[in-house]
């Protein structure tokens with residue numbers, strides 16, 4: 001079974017091709033070019049090198065976030081466009097869950113952190129138990145301090161990956177001491193192979209039709225949040241007037 | 244050689260998700276438009292992030308609807324046309340990424356299209372016999388251009404707005420009058436009950452011989468009028484204000500359009516863009532062109548708003564002249580007419 005994995009939710013774009021669990025190829029580009037310029041060329045490069053056409057694919061795993069909103073949409077739109085003409089099933093994969101596959105069989109907790117600005121992170125906490133990736137804390141968008149509280153309570157060694165490592169390394173070490181381990185560079189970015197493997201491992205009922213996949217933003221748009229805050233404030237004012 | 248060329252066209256530059264299937268550029272087999280206007284109304288304008296999110300959720304369904312309506316399958320598609328600018332970058336990227344992936348998967352050419360050229364080409368769909376050259380007034384929420392269409396793919400911009408687009412002025416005035424969003428249709432409707440000569444707002448023609456526009460002056464004129472009336476606690480006649488504002492905008496647009504047509508030496512004038520749906524503007528141009536001896540063309544309402552059929556029409560003619568996108572084609576949010 002040929003599985004294409006796609007991830008564009010961070011600054012890097014990565015794609016990989018698996019055949020029945022065997023990795024045929026992988027490309028990762030972490031340059032300043034936009035995903036719109038990077039993604040299809042690396043897919044083409046990968047497929048050409050493996051002598052595979054889009055129509056030969058049996059499954060496309062696509063990382064749906066959380067991460068860069070625009071990046072996630074470029075990956076998702078591309079996956080949908082590739083899948084549509086041939087009705088290739090799609091599997092939505094959380095970027096953070098897939099990153100658990102970057103550190104297969106780690107004996108610590110695995111914690112990807114993406115910088116979500118304003119001291120916030122997109123994160124998830126996982127653990128490998130008897131060859132299976134278990135979720136300890138599901139995908140969340142929280143303050144780095146909140147994450148550190150949660151990790152402190154778990155009282156176990158944690159290996160950190162993701163682009164947030166660069167930014168938060170010092171604070172993580174200060175707070176968690178020796179329990180905070182920074183993974184080596186080559187495992188820190190989302191990888192197409194992790195997404196493809198993760199998609200391959202999902203049960204059959206996780207396969208979706210091309211029009212039935214959604215982005216996993218974990219966060220409303222700024223405009224929606226402001227609107228809802230104003231609505232609540234407005235309602236509050238009305239209530240107090242009545243009282 | 245195959246006789247008919249079938250284009251699948253995608254448009255997502257603002258808040259409409261649209262997919263069309265075109266035969267040979269001018270025949271619409273399907274033109275499905277999903278408008279997000281209700282979603283953005285509560286924000287008082289289009290929110291780019293919200294628009295992008297809705298595009299990616301809807302796009303595949305709209306493609307299926309278009310294929311079904313046109314009674315074609317992917318096997319029938321000869322090329323994919325898509326808007327790549329101008330527009331909201333996040334919104335453009337959804338349609339462009341989808342189009343690139345579709346074209347790549349189907350192994351057919353990709354033709355990236357300029358959205359504004361699309362608006363002009365809506366006239367070619369409406370009038371199968373229309374041929375260049377002609378002068379086109381393009382008015383939409385974000386653009387006000389006078390374009391001399393010399394040939395397919397050969398354009399000269401004779402004039403453009405130096406500040407607000409006509410559509411922006413409409414939105415701001417509508418907001419001041421409390422008419423809500425979008426401003427164009429709301430003002431147009433209210434203006435029908437008002438007297439266009441009730442208030443004189445100063446028209447801005449800029450320097451002699453320029454075909455450029457400025458609408459910020461007219462807009463400020465209305466805002467000042469409303470503010471001073473409110474300060475003096477005088478009642479406001481909203482229909483009269485709407486009608487007078489609209490008359491001043493239309494005066495400038497029609498005068499410059501006719502002057503530019505004469506300068507370009509054409510005998511045909513066309514209207515295009517979202518604001519082309521405005522009934523008073525259409526009527527004014529019908530009258531003026533009639534008086535001055537120009538043949539006048541304007542698209543039906545559905546072809547005035549953002550739609551993919553017009554993108555498919557440009558894609559066909561650009562395809563014939565050899566234009567192709569490639570795997571790294573990117574969105575260009577401030578793309579100019581004629582740039583390739």
Ligand SMILES: [Zn+2]
Pocket residue numbers: 358362383516517548549
């Ligand atoms: Zn438009």
